[in-house]
Amino acid sequence: MKKIAILGSTGSIGTQALEVINNNKDKFDLEVLTANENADLLIEQSIKYLPNSIVIANDKKYEYVSEALKKYPVKVFSGYNSISQIVELDNIDIVLTALVGFSGLIPTIKAIESGKHIALANKETLVVAGDIINKLAQKHKINIIPVDSEHSAIFQCLVGEKPNSVEKVYLTASGGPFRGKDLKYLQKVTKKDALNHPNWNMGNKVTIDSATMMNKGFEAIEAKWLFGLAPDQISVIIHPQSIIHSIVQFVDGSMKAQMGVPDMKIPIQYALSFPERLKSSFSRIDFAKCTNLTFEQPDLNIFRNLALSIEALKKGGNLPCIMNASNEIAVEAFLNEKISFLKMPDIIEKAMVKINYIRNPTLEDYIETDKQTRIYTSSLI
Numbered sequence: 001m002k003k004i005a006i007l008g009s010t011g012s013i014g015t016q017a018l019e020v021i022n023n024n025k026d027k028f029d030l031e032v033l034t035a036n037e038n039a040d041l042l043i044e045q046s047i048k049y050l051p052n053s054i055v056i057a058n059d060k061k062y063e064y065v066s067e068a069l070k071k072y073p074v075k076v077f078s079g080y081n082s083i084s085q086i087v088e089l090d091n092i093d094i095v096l097t098a099l100v101g102f103s104g105l106i107p108t109i110k111a112i113e114s115g116k117h118i119a120l121a122n123k124e125t126l127v128v129a130g131d132i133i134n135k136l137a138q139k140h141k142i143n144i145i146p147v148d149s150e151h152s153a154i155f156q157c158l159v160g161e162k163p164n165s166v167e168k169v170y171l172t173a174s175g176g177p178f179r180g181k182d183l184k185y186l187q188k189v190t191k192k193d194a195l196n197h198p199n200w201n202m203g204n205k206v207t208i209d210s211a212t213m214m215n216k217g218f219e220a221i222e223a224k225w226l227f228g229l230a231p232d233q234i235s236v237i238i239h240p241q242s243i244i245h246s247i248v249q250f251v252d253g254s255m256k257a258q259m260g261v262p263d264m265k266i267p268i269q270y271a272l273s274f275p276e277r278l279k280s281s282f283s284r285i286d287f288a289k290c291t292n293l294t295f296e297q298p299d300l301n302i303f304r305n306l307a308l309s310i311e312a313l314k315k316g317g318n319l320p321c322i323m324n325a326s327n328e329i330a331v332e333a334f335l336n337e338k339i340s341f342l343k344m345p346d347i348i349e350k351a352m353v354k355i356n357y358i359r360n361p362t363l364e365d366y367i368e369t370d371k372q373t374r375i376y377t378s379s380l381i
Contacts, residue, residue, distance in 0.1 A: 003091055004272065005032035005116075007083060007107055008098035010041040012203045013121045013147065013264060017096055018049060020269045024278055031092050034083050036103075037061070043068045050074060052091065055082045087111040094272060096147070097122040100205050101328045102370050105129060109363075112136045119271040121147035123215075123222045128321045129366050130225030144226065145271040150219050151226055152267035153245035153258035159275075161250070163228060170247040171219050172239040173298065174199045176211045179240060183302065189341045191334065199242040199262045208331045209305075212344060213298060217309020221320050224313060231314045236306065238296045243285065261285055304345035308352065318361040318369045319352060325373035326351035333381045347380050 004021060008014045014033075021028040034055040035042040046054050046069055053075040056065045062078035069076055077086060084107045087095050095111040096119040097104050104122030111118060113136065120126070126133055137144055146152050150171045158166070177196050178186060194211040195204060202210065209215035213236075220234045242262040249255045260266050261283045269278055300307040305327070312320040330344040339347070355373050358365050 001029045002027065002272065003029045003031045003093045005034075005087055005089075005092045005095045005111075006030070006098060007032075007034045007087070007095060007104065008036070008100065008122075009033040009045055010035040010038035011098055011100065012206070013096075013098035013268065016265050017098065017268050017272070018045060020265055020272065022049070023280070024269070024273075027278065028272060032086055032089070034086070034099075036099075039065050046074050047072060053077065053086060053089075055079075055086055057083060083107045084110040087116060088114040092116055094119055096268075096272070097125065098147075100124075100203065102128060102325060105366075108133065109136060112140055112142055115140055115142060117142050118144045119147050119268070120144050121268075123148060123218045124324050126222045126225045127218050127324050128370070129361075129363065130221070132363055132366075134225055143274075145274050146222075146226055147264075147267050147271045148219060148222070149260075149262070149264060149267050150246040151222060152270055154223065154227060154248055156258045156270070157246070157248040157256040158227065161248075165250050165252075166227070166229070166233070166248060167251045168233050168235060168249040169223060169227065169229065170249070171216060171223060171234065171236050172242070172244055172246055172295075173213065173216045173236055174210070174242045175238045175240055175296075175298070176213065178211055178302075179238060181302070183342070186302070186342055187340070191337060194334070194341060198240075202264075204335055205328075205331055208334060209327070212305040212341075213303035214305035214309060214327055216298075217306045217313070218324070220309060221313050231310075234313070236298055238298055239294070241290070241293055243290060243293055259285060305348065308345060308348055312352070315357075316359075318355075318358045318365060321361070321366050321369045322352050322355045322357075322373045323348060325370045326377040329374055329377040329381065338381055347377060350380060351377050 006014050030049050031052045033051045036057045039061040055077045057080045059078045066076045095116045097108050098121040101124050104125045108125045195207050197207050216236050244257045244259050247257040312323045326348045330347045333339045
């Protein structure tokens with residue numbers, strides 16, 4: 001029995017992970033759930049799944065959650081710091097980090113330092129501080145298994161292969177709701193338009209990142225750290241059908257691709273069960289219906305966030321941290337209808353120019369960079 005902690009259990013990844021665990025009760029034991037604001041869903045999950053402990057990050061909601069669960073054998077804690085502390089418990093084997101944004105960094109570090117294997121769905125952790133995370137993972141001899149469908153695909157393609165046999169990886173992207181659109185069209189898009197993803201069901205923040213293709217830029221940076229790749233070994237290609245999740249090209253010219261229906265429960269289950277593959281009832285590809293798989297190059301003039309991400313990937317240092325922090329503020333502003341869709345890359349680019357660049361940042365540098373970038377970006381909005 002693998003004992004699981006889910007950080008961010010009320011989000012899209014967290015809720016699907018609970019389905020996977022519930023369908024494999026003989027394999028997984030749920031120990032910890034955490035949520036930021038969604039107290040009602042956390043209460044509902046706690047009653048249904050009876051974890052050992054839970055954390056509601058918002059201190060103001062502690063009494064409400066605690067009162068609702070007083071009849072159940074569930075320990076209740078509150079505060080963001082409690083998330084970092086609870087992952088250190090001895091009764092946890094794997095921590096699924098499904099927190100959104102920079103908030104996932106410190107809990108992931110604490111989990112690694114306490115010897116917990118990581119199922120990583122919080123790509124921003126590696127985007128912001130991949131060098132630090134990799135060093136800690138090597139020091140504490142823990143595995144980081146990717147949950148993102150693209151990185152899970154690459155990971156699966158590399159099982160049994162030698163690292164130096166990889167020539168290139170191709171991260172596939174659906175193109176989101178605005179594939180093929182021009183700047184004139186994008187000037188008028190609304191929040192509702194941007195949240196209407198054609199293939200995937202995700203949280204609001206990730207869906208907007210997908211619409212701007214910032215998400216794919218994050219994934220390119222994440223791939224650098226996960227698989228030890230140079231920037232010129234990573235390419236992004238548009239694949240509207242979302243059937244091929246990524247491709248690895250080897251030095252002999254051969255290629256491996258991992259395929260499947262666009263369902264996040266598949267990579268979640270793989271990450272939790274690795275190295276075992278568990279039988280599932282998930283949907284299968286029907287090749288009688290799936291007869292047209294296409295590929296195209298992304299337009300970097302339209303998807304400027306992807307171009308900014310490539311710049312951050314190549315330059316490194318704290319530039320990806322600056323980009324991430326500015327993007328979090330910009331996306332929040334767009335979702336609150338304070339800025340337009342096209343204003344987001346303008347703001348992010350200004351932050352990447354304005355905030356002080358550090359080639360070899362420490363953890364303290366990353367934290368200060370994140371803080372200063374959020375202050376500056378908020379002033380622009």
